[in-house]
Amino acid sequence: MTYVATAIGYPYIGENREWKKSLEKFWKQEITEDDFVKQQKEIRLSRIEKQLQLGLNVVSVGDFTNYDRVLDTAAMFGLVPQRFNWQGGKVDLSTYYAMARGTKDAVACEMTKWFNTNYHYIVPEYEGQTLRVTENTLVKHFVEAKAAFDIIAKPTFIGPYTFIQLTKGYDRVSKASFVLALLPLYAQVIKELVAVGAEWVQLEEPALVTSLDKEEIQLVQEIYAQLATAVPEAKIMLQTYFESLFAYEQLIQLPVQGIGLDFVHGYQDNMNALRQHGFPADKVLAAGVINGRDIWRANLAEVNATVKAIEQLSDAKELWIQPSCHLQHAPITTKFETKLDDILRDALAFADEKVVEIAEVVAYLEGKESTAISESMKAIEALKNHPIRNNKTVQQAVQTIEQVDFERNTPFTERLTIQQKALQLPLFPTTTIGSFPQSDEVKQKRNAWRKGNLTPAEYNAFLEQETARWVAIQEELDIDVLVHGEFERTDMVEYFGEKLTGFAFTENAWVVSYGSRCVKPPIIYGDVALETPMTVKETVYAQSLTKRHVKGMLTGPVTILNWSFVRDDIERKDVTYQIALALRKEIEALEEAGISIIQVDEPALREGLPLRKEHWSAYLEWAVGAFKLATASVQDETQIHTHMCYCEFNDFIEPISALDADVISIETSRSHGELISSLQHNPYDKGIGLGVYDIHSPRVPSEKEMLTIMEDSLQVLARNQFWVNPDCGLKTRKEPETVAALANMVAAAKTLRQQIEQSV
Numbered sequence: 001m002t003y004v005a006t007a008i009g010y011p012y013i014g015e016n017r018e019w020k021k022s023l024e025k026f027w028k029q030e031i032t033e034d035d036f037v038k039q040q041k042e043i044r045l046s047r048i049e050k051q052l053q054l055g056l057n058v059v060s061v062g063d064f065t066n067y068d069r070v071l072d073t074a075a076m077f078g079l080v081p082q083r084f085n086w087q088g089g090k091v092d093l094s095t096y097y098a099m100a101r102g103t104k105d106a107v108a109c110e111m112t113k114w115f116n117t118n119y120h121y122i123v124p125e126y127e128g129q130t131l132r133v134t135e136n137t138l139v140k141h142f143v144e145a146k147a148a149f150d151i152i153a154k155p156t157f158i159g160p161y162t163f164i165q166l167t168k169g170y171d172r173v174s175k176a177s178f179v180l181a182l183l184p185l186y187a188q189v190i191k192e193l194v195a196v197g198a199e200w201v202q203l204e205e206p207a208l209v210t211s212l213d214k215e216e217i218q219l220v221q222e223i224y225a226q227l228a229t230a231v232p233e234a235k236i237m238l239q240t241y242f243e244s245l246f247a248y249e250q251l252i253q254l255p256v257q258g259i260g261l262d263f264v265h266g267y268q269d270n271m272n273a274l275r276q277h278g279f280p281a282d283k284v285l286a287a288g289v290i291n292g293r294d295i296w297r298a299n300l301a302e303v304n305a306t307v308k309a310i311e312q313l314s315d316a317k318e319l320w321i322q323p324s325c326h327l328q329h330a331p332i333t334t335k336f337e338t339k340l341d342d343i344l345r346d347a348l349a350f351a352d353e354k355v356v357e358i359a360e361v362v363a364y365l366e367g368k369e370s371t372a373i374s375e376s377m378k379a380i381e382a383l384k385n386h387p388i389r390n391n392k393t394v395q396q397a398v399q400t401i402e403q404v405d406f407e408r409n410t411p412f413t414e415r416l417t418i419q420q421k422a423l424q425l426p427l428f429p430t431t432t433i434g435s436f437p438q439s440d441e442v443k444q445k446r447n448a449w450r451k452g453n454l455t456p457a458e459y460n461a462f463l464e465q466e467t468a469r470w471v472a473i474q475e476e477l478d479i480d481v482l483v484h485g486e487f488e489r490t491d492m493v494e495y496f497g498e499k500l501t502g503f504a505f506t507e508n509a510w511v512v513s514y515g516s517r518c519v520k521p522p523i524i525y526g527d528v529a530l531e532t533p534m535t536v537k538e539t540v541y542a543q544s545l546t547k548r549h550v551k552g553m554l555t556g557p558v559t560i561l562n563w564s565f566v567r568d569d570i571e572r573k574d575v576t577y578q579i580a581l582a583l584r585k586e587i588e589a590l591e592e593a594g595i596s597i598i599q600v601d602e603p604a605l606r607e608g609l610p611l612r613k614e615h616w617s618a619y620l621e622w623a624v625g626a627f628k629l630a631t632a633s634v635q636d637e638t639q640i641h642t643h644m645c646y647c648e649f650n651d652f653i654e655p656i657s658a659l660d661a662d663v664i665s666i667e668t669s670r671s672h673g674e675l676i677s678s679l680q681h682n683p684y685d686k687g688i689g690l691g692v693y694d695i696h697s698p699r700v701p702s703e704k705e706m707l708t709i710m711e712d713s714l715q716v717l718a719r720n721q722f723w724v725n726p727d728c729g730l731k732t733r734k735e736p737e738t739v740a741a742l743a744n745m746v747a748a749a750k751t752l753r754q755q756i757e758q759s760v
């Protein structure tokens with residue numbers, strides 16, 4: 001048996017986020033395009049070198065990107081929407097980034113969650129364009145790696161079925177023509193790779209782990225049959241991840257030379273399938289056995305046992321050992337984390353340490369002796385016994401939750417009347433989602449405070465000054481419900497992690513969230529408890545400056561869970577309930593302090609939805625439950641808001657309603673029509689603000705544009721339920737464009753009010 005240590009993909013942001021910094025400098029025109037291209041190449045190659053040094057036998061190319069790998073695939077095939085005025089030829093960087101970020105004249109392509117992760121990809125749009133291979137970047141990167149290190153790398157890109165599923169713009173009829181146009185291009189790219197010496201080509205097909213109907217399975221079979229005919233000379237590694245392969249018995253027979261399975265997230269089902277149906281003797285099995293999207297050190301004794309079992313159950317002619325998915329979802333290295341609790345630090349493995357684990361597993365299979373196994377077990381045992389995992393009060397509180405704790409006192413329709421009376425808001429109230437621009441000054445002051453160059457009092461005074469300035473701006477703009485601006489927060493999850501016990505936060509554990517934007521997820525490693533209020537001071541301060549309502553602003557329990565790295569020794573449900581109970585206290589404290597509108601953001605509720613429909617109801621029961629547990633104890637007069645963004649919401653209206661939040665603000669501007677039509681079929685009766693402009697673009701939308709969106713929305717929503725707000729928080733925007741856009745938004749709301757008044 002041959003064993004190969006490999007990875008589906010390795011992070012591209014760089015140990016110190018060199019990739020991000022270079023890209024942002026290029027956008028700001030602080031470096032030239034030539035410099036940028038050179039820097040990106042250096043980063044690309046240095047990460048290959050590192051993976052080789054850490055012990056991989058085969059590394060991937062094509063796992064790197066200039067912004068997003070789905071966008072790369074779209075650009076490679078010339079799938080550029082007309083509005084970007086692309087003149088053909090190669091897709092130049094300016095067209096590429098216009099699609100990602102929008103321009104003055106063209107709205108950006110839609111951005112949405114990559115399966116059940118916190119990464120967002122750019123949604124390809126098919127408009128019937130003539131497709132062709134604009135540039136085979138995979139060949140370029142393959143040749144570049146060969147020249148630098150004399151290796152045969154494994155080119156990887158998004159496979160045809162997944163790419164087709166993620167593309168929008170076609171209906172059932174034109175789907176066939178899209179597939180027909182696309183497949184020869186896949187074949188061409190693969191042919192050219194083989195011609196320059198590639199042995200394996202990896203096609204990533206995470207869509208094959210989602211629930212598929214008969215027609216979809218048939219399409220998958222047709223696609224791969226056609227590819228096999230078109231490029232018989234290629235060896236295709238069909239790579240799946242995030243769950244077990246759907247319809248294993250059928251799909252395992254696809255005419256490809258290798259199949260990759262996720263034995264971490266799809267462990268149970270993939271093992272069962274393997275036991276029942278075996279694995280074809282003529283194929284290579286790539287086994288994802290190290291969790292590619294968490295931060296925990298693996299128990300190598302367990303992993304080795306799994307791998308041995310896989311080996312025995314399959315007839316595979318070769319076994320590849322790899323992390324369960326692209327490592328872009330994990331931070332890069334633990335070596336900078338010098339401030340963590342020793343027991344915790346010892347139990348961590350980021351991307352580099354995971355690569356080493358892969359090499360260790362292969363060494364074990366090859367019969368080499370190593371102390372790695374016992375060391376991993378010791379580290380995990382130590383963390384298990386950590387006192388922070390033994391907070392009896394918190395554990396007891398979760399065990400004694402009762403049914404009444406999940407429900408508000410009064411049903412929504414009655415609350416609505418009570419709140420309307422108490423809050424006295426105009427028709428179509430205007431508001432924002434919470435954050436205002438995190439200017440360079442805000443970040444610099446925070447940095448100075450962290451380094452001890454600014455006293456806590458000075459930092460606090462600065463934050464208050466910034467809040468006061470923005471309260472004045474909001475009043476000037478005549479916004480109805482104000483926010484304090486979230487200037488004290490680096491990130492809506494990391495900030496709460498720093499305040500709650502049971503969390504640890506890192507110095508450098510960045511992962512990419514979209515484009516160049518990164519997040520530093522906190523680590524939940526113990527029982528979660530609230531010791532002191534987290535947001536009361538800032539909110540009450542803002543409220544003291546104005547007669548208008550200031551909305552309290554919290555991140556919800558499910559989002560805190562989904563955007564953190566979470567301990568895996570207890571159920572996710574129980575961790576979430578612990579967070580929910582902590583938030584419940586915070587919400588009660590805000591209410592007690594006189595705050596009458598409280599927003600609890602749950603943008604990650606949808607992304608946490610299992611990839612298989614049969615698991616949805618179990619997840620939703622506790623996820624929706626956690627939100628209700630956090631929010632249900634308030635008075636009828638207190639209005640609970642929530643917010644969601646950058647997900648597919650069309651099949652999600654029911655769970656949203658089940659949250660029993662009085663008002664939701666929801667991102668829609670990049671995919672407006674779809675949500676509207678979905679609301680038509682699934683009536684929604686609570687307060688709702690459909691985002692009227694895209695906040696990911698510096699473009700200032702006109703009043704007229706937003707008015708149109710509002711008028712469309714009113715086709716499916718009642719007047720007294722409709723709120724007006726942007727798609728999401730404004731922290732990434734600059735001040736001038738923010739103020740200009742909000743001014744147009746308020747003007748549009750006022751015009752709409754006038755129209756209504758005139759019509760009665």
Ligand SMILES: Nc1nc2c(c(=O)[nH]1)N[C@@H](CNc1ccc(C(=O)N[C@@H](CCC(=O)N[C@@H](CCC(=O)N[C@@H](CCC(=O)O)C(=O)O)C(=O)O)C(=O)O)cc1)CN2
Nearest residue numbers: 118443444446447490491492493513516517518519563732
């Ligand atoms: N966790 C999470 N997930 C999410 C979202 C979210 O808000 N949070 N929103 C959606 C995605 N949207 C996002 C929007 C913005 C950013 C974002 O702005 N990220 C920042 C980092 C934010 C941060 O922590 N900033 C630190 C600064 C960290 C830093 O870069 N410091 C400099 C030095 C400071 C300086 O700039 O002077 C350095 O280390 O070099 C701070 O504010 O203090 C970035 O990539 O640039 C991320 C995600 C979905 N998923």
Ligand SMILES: [Zn+2]
Nearest residue numbers: 603645728729
């Ligand atoms: Zn949002």
